[in-house]
Amino acid sequence: MHGLVNKSLQTFLVDTFGMAAWQEIAHRSGVAQALGPDGFESMQIYDDSLTEALVDAAVAVLHCPRDSLLEDMGTYLVSNERMEPLRRLLRFGGVSFTDFLFSLDELQGRSRLAVPDFTMPDLTLEEGGLGQFTLVCRGGLAGFGHVMVGILRALADDYGALAVLDLGAAAPGEERIVIEVHDPAFHVGRRFDLAAETR
Amino acid sequence: MDGDPRPPGFGLGAAALGQLMPMYLWLDAGCRICGIGPTMRKLLGDAVLGQTLDSVFVLRVPRRADHAGALLRAQRLLMKLRDPPGTAFKGTAVPLSGPEGVLVNLSFGYAVREAVRDHELSATDFAPTDLAIELLYLHEAKRAVMGEVMRMADRLQGAKARAEAQAVTDALTGLGNRRAMEMTLEKLLQSGQGFALLHLDLDYFKQVNDTLGHAAGDHVLCETAARLRASVRGDDLVTRVGGDEFVILLAGVHDPAPLRRVGAQILRRMSGPITFQDQPCRVAISIGAVLRQPGEAIVGDALLARADAALYASKKAGRARLSLGLPDGSAQDMVSECDLDAGEAP
Numbered sequence: 001m002h003g004l005v006n007k008s009l010q011t012f013l014v015d016t017f018g019m020a021a022w023q024e025i026a027h028r029s030g031v032a033q034a035l036g037p038d039g040f041e042s043m044q045i046y047d048d049s050l051t052e053a054l055v056d057a058a059v060a061v062l063h064c065p066r067d068s069l070l071e072d073m074g075t076y077l078v079s080n081e082r083m084e085p086l087r088r089l090l091r092f093g094g095v096s097f098t099d100f101l102f103s104l105d106e107l108q109g110r111s112r113l114a115v116p117d118f119t120m121p122d123l124t125l126e127e128g129g130l131g132q133f134t135l136v137c138r139g140g141l142a143g144f145g146h147v148m149v150g151i152l153r154a155l156a157d158d159y160g161a162l163a164v165l166d167l168g169a170a171a172p173g174e175e176r177i178v179i180e181v182h183d184p185a186f187h188v189g190r191r192f193d194l195a196a197e198t199r
Numbered sequence: 200m201d202g203d204p205r206p207p208g209f210g211l212g213a214a215a216l217g218q219l220m221p222m223y224l225w226l227d228a229g230c231r232i233c234g235i236g237p238t239m240r241k242l243l244g245d246a247v248l249g250q251t252l253d254s255v256f257v258l259r260v261p262r263r264a265d266h267a268g269a270l271l272r273a274q275r276l277l278m279k280l281r282d283p284p285g286t287a288f289k290g291t292a293v294p295l296s297g298p299e300g301v302l303v304n305l306s307f308g309y310a311v312r313e314a315v316r317d318h319e320l321s322a323t324d325f326a327p328t329d330l331a332i333e334l335l336y337l338h339e340a341k342r343a344v345m346g347e348v349m350r351m352a353d354r355l356q357g358a359k360a361r362a363e364a365q366a367v368t369d370a371l372t373g374l375g376n377r378r379a380m381e382m383t384l385e386k387l388l389q390s391g392q393g394f395a396l397l398h399l400d401l402d403y404f405k406q407v408n409d410t411l412g413h414a415a416g417d418h419v420l421c422e423t424a425a426r427l428r429a430s431v432r433g434d435d436l437v438t439r440v441g442g443d444e445f446v447i448l449l450a451g452v453h454d455p456a457p458l459r460r461v462g463a464q465i466l467r468r469m470s471g472p473i474t475f476q477d478q479p480c481r482v483a484i485s486i487g488a489v490l491r492q493p494g495e496a497i498v499g500d501a502l503l504a505r506a507d508a509a510l511y512a513s514k515k516a517g518r519a520r521l522s523l524g525l526p527d528g529s530a531q532d533m534v535s536e537c538d539l540d541a542g543e544a545p
Contacts, residue, residue: 004347038354042347085343092336095322113333114340194335195316 001051001141002118006040008083009051012076013058021061029057045117051141067167070143074150078158089114090155091192096184097161101125101133123148131181138174145175152179160189210297221326222288224303225295226252228267233300238324242286256288257281267294267301276303284317286310307331312338371417372424375438380446383436384499393453393493398506399427399465401443402483402518415475419482426468431461453490455523455533462486462521462534470519470536485513486521487530 014022026032026039031054040046059066078087093107094100103110108120121140125133135152137145145167156163162183168176213234216223221238230252235243247255252264256278261269270276270292279287290305307314311331314320325331367379375383387394401423408416420443427437427445436448452458469484487510489502509524512532516522520535 007347041351041354043344043351085339085346089336089340089343092322092332092339110336113337115344193316193319194321194332195312 001046001048002115003040003042003044003046004115004118005141006046006051006054007042008077009054009073010039011082012073012080015080015082016072016076017062025054025057025061028061029053031057048141055141055143066143067146070146071150071153074147074152075154076150077147078151078154087155087158088192088196090151091158092194097156097159097163098131098181098184100155100159101135101179101181104135133179133181134168135177135179136174137177143175145170145177148175149177152177156181158190160185160187162186219326220304221324222305224252224305225300226267226270226292226303227298227300230264230267230270238320239305241320241324242280242318252278255281257285267292267299270301270303276305278305284313286314286317311335369439372421372439374424374428374445375436377438377440379436380438380440380448381499383448384502387448387450388491388497388499388502391494392451393495394491395447395449395452395458395461396489396491396502396506397447397449397458397462397465397521398487398503398510399445399447400485400510400514402485402514404443404482407480407482411475411478411480415478415480418475419473419480422473423469423482423484426471427465430464430468453492455490458488458490458523459521459533462488463539466519466521466534466536467539470539483519483536485510485518487511487513487524488521488533489524 010022010026013025022039023032029050031039031050034050055066055070058069062069077083078090089110090100093103093110102125104123104125107123111118111120121144122138124136124138126136127133135148137148141147149165149167152163152165156165161181164180164182166178168178170176211219217236221236223234223236224232224239225234227233232247232250232252232255235247243255252258252270257280258264259277259279260275261273264270271294273292276290276292277288278290279285287308287310288305289308290303292301292303294301306329311334315331315335322332367375367382369376384396401419404416404419407419420439423445424437424439427447431437431447431449435450438446438448440446447461449458449461452461465484465486469482473480473482487506487508489506489509491497491502505524505526505528507524508528509522509530512522512524512530513520516532517535519537521533522530523533524530
């Protein structure tokens with residue numbers, strides 16, 4: 001798993017649950033022993049088993065369900081101030097939430113353009129009736145669908161759209177997110193200047 | 200044109216043209232602006248309609264364009280706004296088949312970020328086929344990735360500095376270690392300057408370790424380190440090169456007199472009692488010293504061997520003293536603890 005994913009997971013756990021919790025999780029998962037006190041580096045590749053062990057350890061230490069932990073991580077990626085560059089990169093996807101949903105098919109290509117060795121799970125958007133979509137996620141971390149639900153909920157809010165999201169029945173190797181966009185302009189979303197001077 | 204169903208030349212409404220090229224300019228034969236695309240209107244306003252190209256833009260390629268032909272001959276147009284913020288454009292001109300005049304399509308080129316900021320443009324101001332948004336995305340992605348890489352480089356730099364410091368430091372006493380001694384010795388030898396090398400050895404250290412334990416031994420080493428440090432100048436190098444062995448390098452000292460003073464200082468400080476948990480730790484220090492004269496050709500090993508021989512002479516002569524190793528391999532007794540009691544000058 002790419003360091004960007006692992007490092008985000010680490011940052012999320014430290015910011016949300018504190019340094020002491022992170023240290024316990026890092027120790028229990030073997031991350032501390034394998035990588036030392038600094039943990040992950042963003043621009044390195046790590047074995048997938050280390051990421052799985054980290055999530056398992058977080059679930060055990062924090063006594064919280066895996067699904068909601070992953071969804072909270074997705075929300076964090078978009079809404080935490082520290083992750084502003086990522087929110088902006090995602091917002092480049094479209095001028096409205098619906099427009100953004102259509103750009104998800106290209107998310108893999110877009111992330112590769114930024115970080116060539118970064119592999120995103122495969123995302124396919126299926127269009128149902130008006131404002132009805134299903135996002136199919138294949139590959140990646142087990143439970144990635146929950147991360148994606150968190151990301152999409154936070155982004156709908158960011159765009160000011162009223163949308164209902166739910167994880168549908170999962171088939172082996174794929175997760176399906178059912179999306180209903182009720183009102184793309186429900187409230188004024190967060191501002192997005194194309195050429196903002198961020199820090 | 201075999202197989203091409205289009206008639207030669209076809210019409211396009213202003214709205215359709217604006218969707219394809221939101222930054223077009225329609226100029227008449229005299230280069231007067233007759234129409235502009237929606238994004239251009241956002242930049243320039245309707246007031247430019249009827250004005251000449253030259254009055255709105257500073258032309259760089261071609262230099263002058265008072266008739267449309269000049270624009271058509273240029274392979275690529277380069278121009279910028281006359282008014283602030285002087286936004287730059289590149290473009291291309293094609294002749295119109297209906298009315299007289301040319302159609303010019305412009306884009307921002309490399310200055311797209313500044314243009315978007317200055318004119319508060321949004322994604323809908325660009326044609327969906329324009330790669331401007333992708334370029335802005337790439338710019339931010341690159342900056343985010345660079346930021347991560349820079350932070351990682353900073354962390355590595357810090358780790359490297361710590362590792363280097365650890366590599367030349369004796370963990371117990373905080374003095375330099377053998378590596379530090381060898382590096383500095385080599386540097387002094389290469390510089391050609393004169394210096395003194397003192398090889399010091401604790402006497403009775405093993406007995407302290409055996410009778411009072413290793414904690415007492417460690418305490419003696421740390422106390423000795425502190426006393427040695429206090430006996431020399433701030434930038435002299437004091438190192439612990441083995442269990443109870445120390446080496447001191449005094450840059451610029453190549454006469455017996457100052458060497459003797461430093462030796463006396465060390466012997467005086469070391470003559471004070473060292474206690475550990477109220478138990479006296481009886482140790483003494485023997486010193487073998489050598490002087491390297493400025494420019495003298497000698498290798499480090501030979502210097503260390505000469506100092507070692509002088510140290511042996513000190514031990515043989517009764518310990519708690521400093522002997523100077525001479526080039527012929529003999530040693531000269533310079534100062535002993537007994538001399539101090541007899542009123543040795545500081």
